Amino acid sequence: MTKEFHSTIGHHYIVEASGCDPKIIGSVEKVQQILVKAAEIAGAQVWSISFSKFPPNGVSGVVVISESHISTHTWPEMRYGALDIYTCGNNIDPEKAVIYAVEAFGATTSHITEITRGIDEGDAIFYHSFVTWEEYLKKEKKEKEEVKPEIKSQS
Numbered sequence: 001m002t003k004e005f006h007s008t009i010g011h012h013y014i015v016e017a018s019g020c021d022p023k024i025i026g027s028v029e030k031v032q033q034i035l036v037k038a039a040e041i042a043g044a045q046v047w048s049i050s051f052s053k054f055p056p057n058g059v060s061g062v063v064v065i066s067e068s069h070i071s072t073h074t075w076p077e078m079r080y081g082a083l084d085i086y087t088c089g090n091n092i093d094p095e096k097a098v099i100y101a102v103e104a105f106g107a108t109t110s111h112i113t114e115i116t117r118g119i120d121e122g123d124a125i126f127y128h129s130f131v132t133w134e135e136y137l138k139k140e141k142k143e144k145e146e147v148k149p150e151i152k153s154q155s
Contacts, residue, residue: 009118010068010088013098017081019108026076028052031059034104035070039063042097044070044087067092070101081105086117 024030032051039046044065051061062071068086075081083101087094102110113132 008116012115013085015083016111017107021106022076025074038097038101043092
């Protein structure tokens, strides 16, 4: 993915993850561990953490990072997780957090939209640049399947 950089305050990733493992996204502890690790993988500094379980099985939570936040709401009964990753500055790699979290949720399909935020064209006119990753995981999994290692038997 080629990213065009503008003078921006931040990058906001809106993630739709489906086909998730309900045992993972239904566990407060597992979801919290995933989002904290996603922040660390991206190079972010974690400031605070808050997660809760909601009926019937969902988890909602936020990891506040020095660069902004990573949050989620999950619906295990629908095998669905929504992620929101917003970072400001250029010292971390939020795409690493996105990819790690989606894969750790066990998603089979995802739709990822990136919005560049805070681009001021003067006179308080802001515009948003959108980039969408269509079905990133399906493509990635297909490529991995095509490059299976050859197993040789020893005679």
